[in-house]
Amino acid sequence: MNLAVLALGWLLLGGRVLPPASIVPAGTKGAAYYEQVGHALASWGQYQPAIRNFEKSLEVEPERLTARLSVARALANLGLGLPALEQVRLVLKADADNLAGNRLHGALLVQAGQLDQAERILREVVRRAPDDGLARKFLGLAYFAKKKLTPAEKELRESIRLRPLDPEPRRLLGQILLAAKRVGAAATALQSYLELRPDDLEVGLILADLYAGLGRHLDALALAVRLADQTPTNPKLMMGIGQTLLKLKRPDQAARYFTRALHLANDPEIVLPAASFVSQHEASRGRFNQAAAVLARVVKLKPQLLPPRLAQVRYYGLGGDWARAAAAARALVA
Template identity: 30%
Template sequence: MTGTNPTDRPHPAGTGASDDERRQLILTGEMLVRAGQLSQAEEVLRQALMRRPDDATATTHLARIMLRLGRTDDALRLLNDFLQSTKLPIPPELQLLRAQVLLDLRAWPEAITAFRNAIEAAPDNGSAELGLAIALGESGQAEASTTAARHAIAKGADSPGTRYVLGRALLAANRPDQAEDQLRQALTLQPHHVAAHSSLAELIWMRSGDIEAATERLDSALHAEPNLFELRIMKAKLLESAGDRPGALAMLEAGLARSAGALALRIAAAQTATHIDPARALNHAQHALQLGPGNASTVGAYADTLLAMGRTQELVAIANRLYEFNPNDNHAIALLLCAWRMLDDPRHHNLSDYSRVVQTSLIDAPVSWPDLPSYLGDLARGLRELHSLREHPIDQTLRFGTQVELHPEHSTDPAIRAFPQAIDGPIRRYLMKLGKGMDLLRRRQTGAYRLNGIWSVRLRPHGHHLNHFHGKGWISSACYIEMPATMGEASGQGWLKFGEPAIPTSPALAAEYFVRPEPGLLALFPSWMWHGTVPFHGSPEDRRLTMAFDLLPA
């Protein structure tokens, strides 16, 4: 006679036998999790939920298994189904878990609500306050993030991670002194906290412009732990950002002498060497391809070296490979534009029809201002207060200036808060003029848009933007708020330029198109288009103040 597993037989909900079997299934699932048998544990816990779909314990265990297996979306669906099915009070542990899942999915508004619900259910839970601080910080609510992080510390969640989150929030709230103090406290608690080291070094650099002071603590950490390649890459970025590319490359290659198989070091060395010695860069990129042949950053670094060496046919093949993997890869499109230009391929001329795809117009005066000059004056005053540091962030393209991230919807300054209203009309007119089509730009056109980041840059004399493209946008921009008189001269100082790649090429590719700035002017253009600015000269007090943003189709 064939036996049957008693856990496979359905029982009426609520019967004693069913409850006992359900509890036993949960215990079995817990043991399987501890044994590392996650798939078997998932099957057993699903059987428990068949007996009672609103079992909070089984749901919590099953959601955690899904998270360990990388199935974050499945975990959220499971937790949402539980919320809809139960009429019982929701356990605080499950509420916190759901909030953390939303945080992992970068669903900031939903995560903020969920963490607040978790705090209401368990007011003394410091972990919930920390999660709230992270979600608030990511959504641009810096002051609220600092408050939540301090609450987390007061409720016992005082850790290097919490101090790091508080430090980042204080920096975003334009309180650099307090931010530096918290980042130092994070490193006191955990001397090898990579993110805190990176943020502290960058902050010291932005405050002082002193590269030795910025890297002092990094050097101490690397002396103690030479194989912390994340910190080595961070120091190299700082050196390169300060204009010392040879020093940056030496730092990376010293790391490779210790850890030749570190993929991240290989990629960074290839990217840095591309500007100094393309053949050396190619060697690093080829090693990186052997270590991570399917890594998009590896393939991209290899493609950059091909561009620097003028190996256009190979470049087209590699860039097409990147594009086929992700048709919205702006790096791939920027590389293809260069290759097609070097090959005199008509596709370059069609895509780089600057008079069609680069458009300029004045922004609108928002309803609370009588005219555009009045609005620009108020906007400039509000922005100047935010530019309190001295130097640029690393990994950004500006030189001799500062950059601040903006979240107009959370700003207390009326002019900054009104900026999306000022640009809405010009954006919609640009999209309408652009029209629809199947080329690399217009194929994403929906007629609607959403903002994907807003920031402001203030440059001092000699300031400029290195040539670059925007990796996370569809349409990018430059909006001129305030500028010195030299900007209006025909010499081209401070002008926006298009077509010159960031990488020195063979043969050289010069800029093909220029835009002359003026206060209130908004330039819109494809995010994958190479662009930079011409340095400007002037008196020490002269400043070039701009705002910029990226758009995505909506």
């Protein structure tokens, strides 16, 4: 019975999508089987149980280099770069020409900041395997970290050609093009990245800002609205969308998003600027009592700040709500 049959059986019995590690009885399967289970677990982000299965594979077959490399990858995904490097070096000690081992070695060295050595290793991997899109991605990253923007762009474009479904080279390419102040090309790269990763809100906001700067106002607005619909309870996102709409000279729409941020947040870094804009916006429309009510959030959160409290007294007075104006003034001098 292979892993696919076991997984299907687990689903049919009402189990979770991910079968538990205990589905593999200890000592009953070969090295390849444990490695296969490890890969299945790793594909769901279950790196620690994956490592246990890769180690079982190595117990059965200590010279199994693919299992040792898989341990290294899982350790790297857990942020354990040094133990991952130790595993890779064991692989390369056994097989110095191992392409996958050298590629991973280079990638880990980039992560560790050892850029010259990483570049040498990855250039050799690419020389030996020109169609290795993953190695080209890591080489592009090494070049980027060394501020070699032209070769970095070349390698990442090749990586995109060879691995069209990998979103990461597209994001890195966008960063490189932004660093080179090629804003239009950067927007194109980040747009293609978002097509593969539409859930990346940070990149979405960056792209909306780029569209606004390029004069593509409708694109910026459409993207901002899509991001808001995607994550309607994220106050930082609402702030970012509001700021983008301000750049597009749409203060009424911006005020709506800043107001949403106010309702969602308790963080002063969000509440203070959002309340400042919304209160001024309300006052500019002659809605003075609403402007004062907005500032109540700031007064409650940061009572030691005088400007919002003074503005609150003023707005209540302009709105004709003398009772609230007097109460706010008394609180100010208390």
